[in-house]
Amino acid sequence: MARTIDPARHQARRLQIIDAALTRFAHDGFDRATITAICRTAGIGSGTFFHYFPTKQAVLLAVLDLGATETSEWFDRQRDRADPLQVIVDYVAYQAAALNDPRVAGFTRAVGAVMGDEEVADALAREEAVVQRGLLPWIRATAERGEVRQDQPPERLAVWLALLLDGYVGRICASAQFDPDAEKEMLLDTVGRLLGASSP
Amino acid sequence: MARTIDPARHQARRLQIIDAALTRFAHDGFDRATITAICRTAGIGSGTFFHYFPTKQAVLLAVLDLGATETSEWFDRQRDRADPLQVIVDYVAYQAAALNDPRVAGFTRAVGAVMGDEEVADALAREEAVVQRGLLPWIRATAERGEVRQDQPPERLAVWLALLLDGYVGRICASAQFDPDAEKEMLLDTVGRLLGASSP
Amino acid sequence: MARTIDPARHQARRLQIIDAALTRFAHDGFDRATITAICRTAGIGSGTFFHYFPTKQAVLLAVLDLGATETSEWFDRQRDRADPLQVIVDYVAYQAAALNDPRVAGFTRAVGAVMGDEEVADALAREEAVVQRGLLPWIRATAERGEVRQDQPPERLAVWLALLLDGYVGRICASAQFDPDAEKEMLLDTVGRLLGASSP
Amino acid sequence: MARTIDPARHQARRLQIIDAALTRFAHDGFDRATITAICRTAGIGSGTFFHYFPTKQAVLLAVLDLGATETSEWFDRQRDRADPLQVIVDYVAYQAAALNDPRVAGFTRAVGAVMGDEEVADALAREEAVVQRGLLPWIRATAERGEVRQDQPPERLAVWLALLLDGYVGRICASAQFDPDAEKEMLLDTVGRLLGASSP
DNA sequence: CATGAATGAGTCTTCATTCAT
DNA sequence: AATGAATGAAGACTCATTCAT
Structure with missing residues (x-):
């Protein structure tokens, strides 16, 4: 009698909630982002949230998994590239470009705060x-x-490549004067120095 | 005239609470560290906490101020040094050594989560x-x-020096395989590469 | 569309809480009436209280507004009366009758204690x-x-009419020997003396 | 070895605390007046308070007893008066004059709030x-x-005389427009009307 | 006597989660 | 499936009172 579950519709709603959660986590941190606020941002009722995620933490894990999946797919797309060094440089540029979404840096901070939790750590x-x-x-x-x-x-x-990117993300949150557009060049130069053949 | 306020005793208590808070913040994050837990760690009653700090956030700010003061004093002590490059290298080593206290990295994460707060940002x-x-x-x-x-x-x-140190601190939390002792040499090498005369 | 908000149900709950608060304020005073006790009296959980009122003070203000509304409506109903002196006498009798609710006098005391608060004063x-x-x-x-x-x-x-009624309400709290039924006649007589043409 | 208690000094301190408590109770109400604030007003440490009164409520009772004593002494002083009606009028004037101390009206409100307590009621x-x-x-x-x-x-x-005075005190708290100086004449007139031979 | 540091019971309030509709 | 009212556990913070100095 009940309407059959429409997987596409279900998936769309799920992504809508994930996106809202990303926004709220980035802005308020994990613990201070209330489910009510996430739902208001997503334009749904709070009860609906729990049709899609059993806990607040579950949606955090979903955001992380989505990120991992996207990164994984990015690497899949590079499979046949010829110049390996260029792939590395492109990866750095790809991650730097992700920071054009101003929520990404804040979200990264938010995740750090709950890293003590085992599931998040995993x-x-x-x-x-x-x-x-x-x-x-x-x-x-x-x-x-x-x-x-x-x-x-x-x-x-x-x-150490990842370390450098971590520091880069951190600076974006830490100081308004750190302009990612202006610093991207410096980032690529620093990657070159990190990987370069000899230390001066 | 009765018992005069004993400033030394007061300061000792204050530091005891700051130390306990550092421990709890590092382990649980700011929002999940309860005042009750901080007090248990400090070995005091919860009321005593509020004789020394008006809010939980106040003790966080005190930890940060203490850190800034220590750094400031470290630079004061270098005032008469002759080799400027060596001072820079020593500073990096000094910050890396601070990570021998296993709480520092976790505390840094904890602070990141509440950076949205204006007073913390200041x-x-x-x-x-x-x-x-x-x-x-x-x-x-x-x-x-x-x-x-x-x-x-x-x-x-x-x-960018600070950026590098940020990333270094972050890695310590992020992965258990990252051994600060073993990586300190790599850090100093990377600093050399960052500051070095030419990019390869 | 799911369950629509039922305004009647909401209003009923609201009044239920207001009534319970009136009971507790009258019995214990504003500061000593705990939200827990109000909720127990109202037969609701403490969280529910905050769906209807953001603070304890808000429910006090709601009780006051309700009283003002009722008085206002009483005056509206007199609009077409012919004998003005009788309306005045009826008003006094109406207010005296309100004291048949034994909580009113205690509530009035309770309000007095927090009159220093600006919103309550307003x-x-x-x-x-x-x-x-x-x-x-x-x-x-x-x-x-x-x-x-x-x-x-x-x-x-x-x-001065209001002053007399204030004193009348106050006496009901102050002494158990003061029987409002027996004194109502004296009240009306005193109103007559207050308003009467000449002083002896 | 210890200094013998100096009763005069002790009594002076006691009155000093009572006066400070009257100030704070009048301004903040009983429950919101903290012992710390009373002690600050009295210029003593909080520990000293408890040398003179075992509880916060005890100092409230002391204020009330002091008032009762003063009233009692006032009546003692009238013992030999010849014109009884004039004594009554003087009593009303005496109570009205007490309101020149702006704290009295507020204190009266404060007491009302804790009248539910048995000892206070007594x-x-x-x-x-x-x-x-x-x-x-x-x-x-x-x-x-x-x-x-x-x-x-x-x-x-x-x-009913007391009732009238209660209402008079109440108005002073309730509205800033009620000026005791201007209304004192009206008060005495109303007393005359209350006691007068016949109702109009 | 005088002090104020220490205490912890008790309060208001928040919010993740459940569930009847 | 969608909703939001209801819940109560948990946390920050207050303050009367005690007591060592």
């Missing part, structure tokens, strides 16, 4: 693994071509 | 200003000696 | 204005007929 | 009894002279 580890798994083959290939330093294992270089 | 800006004011003369002096790159203004180099 | 001023606006035309009409003393302006007589 | 009953005991002989004497109405027993007239 989701972050999964996301991190996607990045590492995605970067590693390209770093290795670049190393084989002798286009990056050889004094460090590729795994370490990948971690 | 305190962070003050702390940041201390670092920039402290670093700038040494970077300028190094630049005059031609020991660092000249293609960027010293202000920008100082910001 | 609400009381509004209530007072309703009484003065309601009485004045009838006092003026009575004065024109020469049925009350002319040595005082109608405004002053209205104030 | 103290108020004692105070009321002092007034009734003080007034009654004079009303009786006046009645015997035929200078007041005879249709009501003296006890009732005494209660």
Whole structure:
């Protein structure tokens, strides 16, 4: 008797809630973002929220998974690229471009605050693994071509690449004077220095 | 005349509470650290807390101010040093050493989550200003000696130095595999690359 | 479309809470009446209270507004009466009858204690204005007929009428021996003396 | 070894605290007046308070007892007066004059709020009894002279006199436009009307 | 006597979550 | 499926009172 579940409609609603949650988490932090506020932003009633996510934390995990999936798909699309160093540079540029959505930096901060939670930590580890798994083959290939330093294992270089991006995201939240558009060039230059053959 | 206020005793208690709050904030985040838990950690009753700080946020600001003061004093102690590049390197090592206290990284995360609050943002800006004011003369002096790159203004180099340290702190929380002792050398090398004369 | 908000149900709940609050305020005073006790009296959970009123003070203001509205409506119903002196007497009797609800006197005391609060003072001023606006035309009409003393302006007589009623309400709290039924006659006699043509 | 208690000094301190409490109770109400605030007003430490009064309520009772004592002494001083009606009028004037201390009206409100407490109720009953005991002989004497109405027993007239004063005090708190100086004449006139031989 | 630091019971208020409609 | 009213557990904060100095 009841209307059959329309998967497309269901998925759309789900994304609508995820997007609203991203907005509220970025603006208020996880603990201060109330479900009521998320629902107001999403334009739904609070009861509806719980048809799609069992807890507030579940929607946070969904945002993280979505991010990991997007990153994973980005790496999938690079599969046949020829110039490995350019892929690395493009990855950095891709992540920097993600920061054009002003919510991303705030959301990253928000996640940090609840990293003590085991499930969140697992989701972050999964996301991190996607990045590492995605970067590693390209770093290795670049190393084989002798286009990056050889004094460090590729795994370490990948971690430090991520470290640099973390710091970059952090600065965007921390100071209004840090203009991502103006600093993108500096970011790419710094990546070059990090990976470069020799230290001065 | 009765018992006079004992400033030393008062200050000791205050530091005891600040230390306990640092512990709880680092472990649970700001919003999830309850005053009750802070007091249990400090070994005091909850009422006593409010003799020393009017709100939970006040103790957070006190922690931040303490950090800014310590950094400021560190720079004061370097005043008469002769080798400016070495001061910069020492500063990075000093900040890296602060991470020997395993709470520092978690606390940094915790602060990020409430950065949206105006008073917290002000305190962070003050702390940041201390670092920039402290670093700038040494970077300028190094630049005059031609020991660092000249293609960027010293202000920008100082910001990127802080960016690098931010990322370093963040990694410590993010992954258990990141061993600060082992990575300190890589950090100093990366600082050298960031400041070095030319990009490869 | 799901369940639409039922305004009647909402209003009924609201009145239920107002009534419970009146009971507790009258019995315990404003500051000593806990929200928990109000909710227990109303038969609701404490969270429900805050769906209807944002603070404890808000429900106090609601009680006051309700009283002002009822008085205002009472005066509206007298609009076409012919004998102005009788309207005044009826008003006094109406207010005296309100004291058949044993909570009214206690509530009046309770309000007095928080009159220092600006919002409460405003609400009381509004209530007072309703009484003065309601009485004045009838006092003026009575004065024109020469049925009350002319040595005082109608405004002053209205104030002293209210003063007398205040004292009457106060006595009910102050002494158990003061029986409102028995004293109502004395009240009406005293009103006559207050308004009467000449002082002995 | 300890200094012998100096009763005069002790009594002075006691009165100092009572006076401060009167100020704070009048301004903030009983429940909102904190002991800390009372002590600040009295210029003493909070510990000292408890050398003189075991609880906050005790100092309230002391204020009430002081008032009752003063009223009692006032009546004692009238013992040999010749004109009983004049004594009654003087009593009303005396109470009206007490309102020159702007704290008295507010204090009266404050007491009302905690009248539900048994000890406070007892103290108020004692105070009321002092007034009734003080007034009654004079009303009786006046009645015997035929200078007041005879249709009501003296006890009732005494209660209604107090009722009128209650209303008068109440108005002073309730509205800033009610000026005690300007209304004192009206008060005495109304007393005359209340006690006068016949109702119009 | 005088003090004010310490205490913790008790209050208001928030908000994730449930559920009848 | 959608709603939002109802719930109550939990937390920040207040303040009367105690007591060591």
